[in-house]
Amino acid sequence: MYHGWEGIRTRSRKTIGKSALSPMKLTRLWLQWVAGWYYNCLDWPVGHIFPVEPSLSRMVVMRYQGPIYRPPSEADSLLIQATVGCPHNQCTFCMVYKRGPRFRVRPVADVCADITTARIEYGPGVRTMFLPAGNSIAMDTDDLMTVCRVAREQFPDLERMTVYGSSTCILDKGADQLVQLYRAGLNRIHVGLESGDDETLRRVKKGATAEQQIQAGQWVMASGMELSLYVVLGLAGAERSIQHAEETARALNAINPHFIRIRTFVPKEKTPMLRDWQQGRFILLGPHGILREMHRLVSLLHVDSWLTCDHYTNYLPLQGQLPGGQGALLSALEHGLQRPETDYRPFFIGRE
Numbered sequence: 001m002y003h004g005w006e007g008i009r010t011r012s013r014k015t016i017g018k019s020a021l022s023p024m025k026l027t028r029l030w031l032q033w034v035a036g037w038y039y040n041c042l043d044w045p046v047g048h049i050f051p052v053e054p055s056l057s058r059m060v061v062m063r064y065q066g067p068i069y070r071p072p073s074e075a076d077s078l079l080i081q082a083t084v085g086c087p088h089n090q091c092t093f094c095m096v097y098k099r100g101p102r103f104r105v106r107p108v109a110d111v112c113a114d115i116t117t118a119r120i121e122y123g124p125g126v127r128t129m130f131l132p133a134g135n136s137i138a139m140d141t142d143d144l145m146t147v148c149r150v151a152r153e154q155f156p157d158l159e160r161m162t163v164y165g166s167s168t169c170i171l172d173k174g175a176d177q178l179v180q181l182y183r184a185g186l187n188r189i190h191v192g193l194e195s196g197d198d199e200t201l202r203r204v205k206k207g208a209t210a211e212q213q214i215q216a217g218q219w220v221m222a223s224g225m226e227l228s229l230y231v232v233l234g235l236a237g238a239e240r241s242i243q244h245a246e247e248t249a250r251a252l253n254a255i256n257p258h259f260i261r262i263r264t265f266v267p268k269e270k271t272p273m274l275r276d277w278q279q280g281r282f283i284l285l286g287p288h289g290i291l292r293e294m295h296r297l298v299s300l301l302h303v304d305s306w307l308t309c310d311h312y313t314n315y316l317p318l319q320g321q322l323p324g325g326q327g328a329l330l331s332a333l334e335h336g337l338q339r340p341e342t343d344y345r346p347f348f349i350g351r352e
């Protein structure tokens with residue numbers, strides 16, 4: 001999914017100590033981070049290796065490994081890592097886990113121990129929880145249900161528990177297991193649709209066809225869970241912009257997700273798509289091309305969804321409830337097309 005683009009490589013605010021950091025502490029933190037990064041590359045759990053000073057202990061006790069990303073909408077969520085890496089790890093636009101660590105599922109006992117630690121640290125009042133890393137729906141269903149139940153026991157006020165999940169892993173689960181997970185307390189999945197255009201999905205090596213994505217999305221919706229779908233404007237380049245917009249609208253209409261979250265393609269360093277662009281095989285869309293693509297997409301939608309451009313890669317911070325907000329979104333896009341391209345953020349190559 002496109003969560004590599006969720007922009008903020010972060011540990012949630014709930015995982016970071018609040019004490020003021022002196023230059024000495026910052027230096028020590030930096031050294032620990034470098035050492036932690038090195039051991040992460042070796043696929044070792046940092047928290048087991050480095051004793052750290054008490055004021056920073058939350059970052060270690062919670063035992064994060066590898067890149068930890070979360071959607072912007074989970075900025076205030078408690079992050080409890082359930083899996084490490086991504087089992088697919090082939091998308092040509094994504095660099096998140098390309099340098100490792102390899103995908104693995106954390107032992108359920110470790111995940112539950114982290115939940116218990118979090119309860120001690122933060123008390124019972126946690127309201128939202130996200131389970132990184134890149135595809136935690138791939139976890140064994142019984143184990144994931146155990147994690148959900150323990151979380152609900154430890155945090156009785158928990159309103160939302162969410163994971164990233166690819167369409168192929170959702171299909172592997174099957175509709176019945178999704179219902180079981182929902183009943184155990186998992187109530188939102190973030191899925192990277194990216195595009196509804198088969199040719200684009202094939203080119204970026206997404207590992208799923210549009211029909212598979214539609215089926216997976218429909219199963220999630222039928223399970224009772226909330227579904228956040230991510231769409232990447234510009235992913236098809238100039239060559240297939242129209243097909244990308246139209247086929248993505250078709251897929252979204254077939255799924256009718258709760259949330260449509262818009263991102264704009266930015267080439268990331270050390271990815272095949274950056275090389276394709278540098279060598280002239282991929283033509284990037286500029287701001288007007290992106291806005292035209294989004295205009296086409298929005299004009300074709302027939303959904304009851306909250307559409308939001310909640311990401312730093314986008315040119316306009318638009319959002320609105322569909323279908324009622326469709327006219328306002330289209331007007332804003334038309335207004336945006338009147339502005340010169342120099343009004344928009346400059347081009348950049350993503351570094352993380």
Ligand code: SF4
Nearest residue numbers: 001086089090091094
């Ligand atoms: S599925 Fe894996 S490789 Fe594809 S975008 Fe998500 S994290 Fe990256």
